[in-house]
Amino acid sequence: MRKPKLSTLIDHAVLIAGSLFMMLPLLMVLQMTTIPDTEIIRTGPSLTIGDQFDDNFTKAMFEASGFSGENTGLSMLKNSMILGMGFAVGKIVIGMMAAYAIVYFRLRFATLAFWLIFTTLLLPLEVRILPSYEVVQWLGMLNTYQGLIIPLIASATATFFFRQFFRSVPEELVEAARIDGAGPVKFFIDILVPLSQTMIAAMFIIMFVYGWNQYLWPTMITTDEDMYTLVRGIKQIVQVLEGAVVPEFGRSNVLALVAVIPPVLVVVFFQSWFVKGLTESDK
Amino acid sequence: MKRAGFTTISLPVLLLLPQLVIIAVFFYWPTVVAIHSSFYLQDPFGFGSTFVGLENYADLLSSREYRKIAWFTVVFSGLVTFFSLAIALVLAVKADKVLRGAKTYRTLLMWVYAVAPPVAGFIAVIMFNQSWGPLTEFFGLFGHRFMVGVNFNDTAFSMVLASVWKQVPVNFIFFLSGLQSIPRSVREAALIDNRSASGRFWDVTFPLLAPTGFFLLIINITYSLFDTFGIVDTVVKGEPGNNPMTLVYKVYVDGFRGNDLGGSSAQSVILMVLVLALTIFQFRLIERRIHYT
Numbered sequence: 326m327r328k329p330k331l332s333t334l335i336d337h338a339v340l341i342a343g344s345l346f347m348m349l350p351l352l353m354v355l356q357m358t359t360i361p362d363t364e365i366i367r368t369g370p371s372l373t374i375g376d377q378f379d380d381n382f383t384k385a386m387f388e389a390s391g392f393s394g395e396n397t398g399l400s401m402l403k404n405s406m407i408l409g410m411g412f413a414v415g416k417i418v419i420g421m422m423a424a425y426a427i428v429y430f431r432l433r434f435a436t437l438a439f440w441l442i443f444t445t446l447l448l449p450l451e452v453r454i455l456p457s458y459e460v461v462q463w464l465g466m467l468n469t470y471q472g473l474i475i476p477l478i479a480s481a482t483a484t485f486f487f488r489q490f491f492r493s494v495p496e497e498l499v500e501a502a503r504i505d506g507a508g509p510v511k512f513f514i515d516i517l518v519p520l521s522q523t524m525i526a527a528m529f530i531i532m533f534v535y536g537w538n539q540y541l542w543p544t545m546i547t548t549d550e551d552m553y554t555l556v557r558g559i560k561q562i563v564q565v566l567e568g569a570v571v572p573e574f575g576r577s578n579v580l581a582l583v584a585v586i587p588p589v590l591v592v593v594f595f596q597s598w599f600v601k602g603l604t605e606s607d608k
Numbered sequence: 609m610k611r612a613g614f615t616t617i618s619l620p621v622l623l624l625l626p627q628l629v630i631i632a633v634f635f636y637w638p639t640v641v642a643i644h645s646s647f648y649l650q651d652p653f654g655f656g657s658t659f660v661g662l663e664n665y666a667d668l669l670s671s672r673e674y675r676k677i678a679w680f681t682v683v684f685s686g687l688v689t690f691f692s693l694a695i696a697l698v699l700a701v702k703a704d705k706v707l708r709g710a711k712t713y714r715t716l717l718m719w720v721y722a723v724a725p726p727v728a729g730f731i732a733v734i735m736f737n738q739s740w741g742p743l744t745e746f747f748g749l750f751g752h753r754f755m756v757g758v759n760f761n762d763t764a765f766s767m768v769l770a771s772v773w774k775q776v777p778v779n780f781i782f783f784l785s786g787l788q789s790i791p792r793s794v795r796e797a798a799l800i801d802n803r804s805a806s807g808r809f810w811d812v813t814f815p816l817l818a819p820t821g822f823f824l825l826i827i828n829i830t831y832s833l834f835d836t837f838g839i840v841d842t843v844v845k846g847e848p849g850n851n852p853m854t855l856v857y858k859v860y861v862d863g864f865r866g867n868d869l870g871g872s873s874a875q876s877v878i879l880m881v882l883v884l885a886l887t888i889f890q891f892r893l894i895e896r897r898i899h900y901t
Contacts, residue, residue: 332805336702337709343699343776344716350731350773353742357734369740423627426620431613438624445635447887451834451856452879455863455872456638456645464633479634484627499613509614538724540838545864556838559726563733563842578734581727588722593715600718603778604785 357578358382365574381575385583396550396558398580405537405554405584411474412536413529420483421521425513428491429499442481450477450542458545468549477542483528486605490524491517527602530595534588555584646873664874674858681854684764685832688771692828693821695772696779701809704787714784721777725835729842732770756843757851763843764852770839775831779824786820787813826890830883855879
């Protein structure tokens with residue numbers, strides 16, 4: 326075997342250091358889920374793995390915290406799932422429909438629609454939070470899933486992604502479909518949607534993670550504890566840690582872990598789609 | 609538009625309708641309301657409002673507190689952008705070079721993309737715990753008593769660290785994909801012309817990555833302005849007090865806690881102008897980027 330070169334060793338050393346920088350915080354959270362709160366208060370995180378994971382997990386997922394007694398980890402997990410899925414599906418369906426209309430129809434109004442949609446890319450939700458909140462309040466959608474999801478869909482990233490992709494689909498396909506007598510609806514459902522499968526998968530992963538990780542919007546419009554998502558619940562957890570006599574570190578670390586695992590698994594397992602979606606969508 | 613497009617009219621209108629209704633109700637309307645109320649002084653108890661013209665803006669720009677927060681935001685964004693780009697670039701170059709374990713490294717370096725900002729903030733709060741936080745102990749070795757939430761600079765440091773940690777993966781993914789799209793022939797030609805690895809990097813790789821870098825620059829500035837909200841909020845535990853905060857956080861604090869609707873709206877409009885400028889800049893860069901590749 327050839328002796329490895331010094332430069333190769335340095336490359337690996339740098340990459341290992343980088344990986345540790347990324348991994349250590351997660352390992353610390355993991356370790357803290359396995360030890361009792363009393364031990365954390367005394368010594369903090371350490372290198373030994375305890376046997377309290379089951380206890381901490383049960384407490385976090387099934388026992389209620391907060392005032393109403395309704396926000397267990399399980400209910401927050403459910404809400405996060407609904408937000409992530411609802412956001413991703415909603416965005417893809419609405420975005421594909423709009424992109425199809427813009428690319429495949431001869432419609433003068435399409436150019437105007439395109440610009441109207443395009444403009445939404447310019448201003449993120451954060452700069453118009455207060456009036457957005459008022460609109461949702463006025464519509465009576467506070468503390469509802471609709472109020473949580475629909476306003477977040479009001480931006481055009483997915484529309485643009487699909488517009489870009491549809492434009493790259495060969496022109497001959499529509500021509501052939503029309504000669505064979507396929508109408509616009511049939512062409513969309515039978516040809517374009519199956520053709521977009523990879524794109525849909527890539528978009529779904531990115532949008533799911535994006536929706537799941539929403540924080541500011543859920544913080545504002547959900548005040549009922551049974552509507553909290555995991556990510557929205559994190560702030561509550563930090564505040565509880567401050568006030569309590571025996572801060573529940575075990576519970577809070579389990580919740581942080583549960584808030585992180587689903588999106589991380591999605592990104593890790595569908596890595597190639599995810600990378601494709603990410604690098605293509607921002608072009 | 610495709611040349612061979614369909615000519616029906618009702619169907620495309622129907623297809624566009626959901627998107628248009630949603631953006632009208634949840635985008636255009638709130639934006640107009642924000643601009644409108646930035647010219648008014650709201651009664652804190654909700655009894656009407658008076659037109660004050662540009663007074664809300666004048667108040668902001670002359671406020672020492674606002675200028676201080678704006679300055680902090682600039683420094684914060686600069687630090688987060690610089691460090692997350694630099695670390696990601698180094699890691700991407702190395703990950704592109706190694707043969708063994710390349711896939712494992714890639715996974716280990718990109719999973720944090722999926723971590724929500726407030727969770728990153730939560731982890732920072734634990735790592736900097738006053739009595740036993742691992743990083744508090746680490747800084748203790750150098751004789752510095754780290755106090756997040758009490759000392760302004762310490763709090764700012766933990767925010768920057770958490771924000772960088774959260775942002776490195778995105779930059780890493782883009783840099784790596786940029787590196788991998790450099791043609792083999794170019795690399796081989798460089799290998800013949802220039803024997804030193806660092807020379808090759810600065811003369812060939814770096815200029816070819818520049819378009820990706822410019823693009824990421826904007827993405828990172830936008831990230832540090834807006835997406836760090838969750839990190840700031842968890843690190844200061846919802847109690848800004850004397851702690852550092854960003855402009856976006858201030859909009860939220862004034863509008864939601866302080867009930868200063870006019871002032872908060874004026875801040876929103878200032879941020880809108882800022883984002884607009886950044887976005888226009890970005891689109892011009894993307895046009896350039898196409899010429900490069």
